[in-house]
Amino acid sequence: MTAIPVAVLVSGGGTNLQALLEALRRSPVAQVARVIASRPDAGALERAQRAGVSTVVLAHPDDPAEVVTATGDARLVVLAGYMKRIPPAAVARLRWRLINIHPALLPAFGGPGMYGRRVHEAVLASGAMLSGATVHYVDEEYDRGPIIAQWPVPVRRDDTPDRLAARILEVEHRLLPQVVEALVRLGVPERPVRLVASGSAFVVAEQPSVRFGDEG
Numbered sequence: 413m414t415a416i417p418v419a420v421l422v423s424g425g426g427t428n429l430q431a432l433l434e435a436l437r438r439s440p441v442a443q444v445a446r447v448i449a450s451r452p453d454a455g456a457l458e459r460a461q462r463a464g465v466s467t468v469v470l471a472h473p474d475d476p477a478e479v480v481t482a483t484g485d486a487r488l489v490v491l492a493g494y495m496k497r498i499p500p501a502a503v504a505r506l507r508w509r510l511i512n513i514h515p516a517l518l519p520a521f522g523g524p525g526m527y528g529r530r531v532h533e534a535v536l537a538s539g540a541m542l543s544g545a546t547v548h549y550v551d552e553e554y555d556r557g558p559i560i561a562q563w564p565v566p567v568r569r570d571d572t573p574d575r576l577a578a579r580i581l582e583v584e585h586r587l588l589p590q591v592v593e594a595l596v597r598l599g600v601p602e603r604p605v606r607l608v609a610s611g612s613a614f615v616v617a618e619q620p621s622v623r624f625g626d627e628g
């Protein structure tokens with residue numbers, strides 16, 4: 413079996429990219445084939461180069477054709493700390509093949525302006541006892557696409573935004589590679605799937621069999 417090519421889009425330091433590179437290095441099912449940055453100074457580019465993965469910096473991240481072309485033959489496209497909006501025409505072309513990781517339990521604490529430290533500040537200000545990481549499909553609205561998998565992280569009484577961020581980031585580094593491997597093993601389904609943790613892996617969640625009124 414040849415490994416499925418995965419593209420990763422980045423804007424920042426790229427610790428999630430690093431986790432993917434390490435987890436998939438010897439994977440028979442998936443490999444990071446290319447890394448695409450929205451800016452030339454993204455630290456993630458260096459990580460990709462060190463791993464021998466080809467890189468490209470987008471000249472116009474808001475040009476859908478350029479974004480789609482950059483993803484090449486990738487069957488799955490992962491946003492890992494990508495700070496630009498994916499133009500709607502590119503979202504449409506990559507439908508159910510484009511996923512993102514967010515450092516909170518969506519749909520809470522997501523949406524425009526909710527990134528980085530701000531997410532964790534908002535969680536602490538709300539008094540929520542639980543935060544975590546979410547991997548979800550990207551659609552035309554920020555952080556609103558169907559959820560694929562989540563990993564909860566309890567909020568501690570003495571948490572600061574930085575401490576909470578650090579614990580969630582550790583979880584992200586485990587969640588993202590597992591979801592990527594699971595989706596690839598499923599053949600990157602053409603319809604949204606929802607995964608749940610089962611032992612040390614993520615598996616497809618059973619659909620709840622709820623019937624309404626006179627249906628069926």
Ligand code: GRF
Pocket residue numbers: 424425426427428429492493494513514515528581584
């Ligand atoms: C992560 O917290 C991710 O959830 C968010 O951006 C951050 C990226 O961090 N979308 P890194 O560049 O992978 O270190």
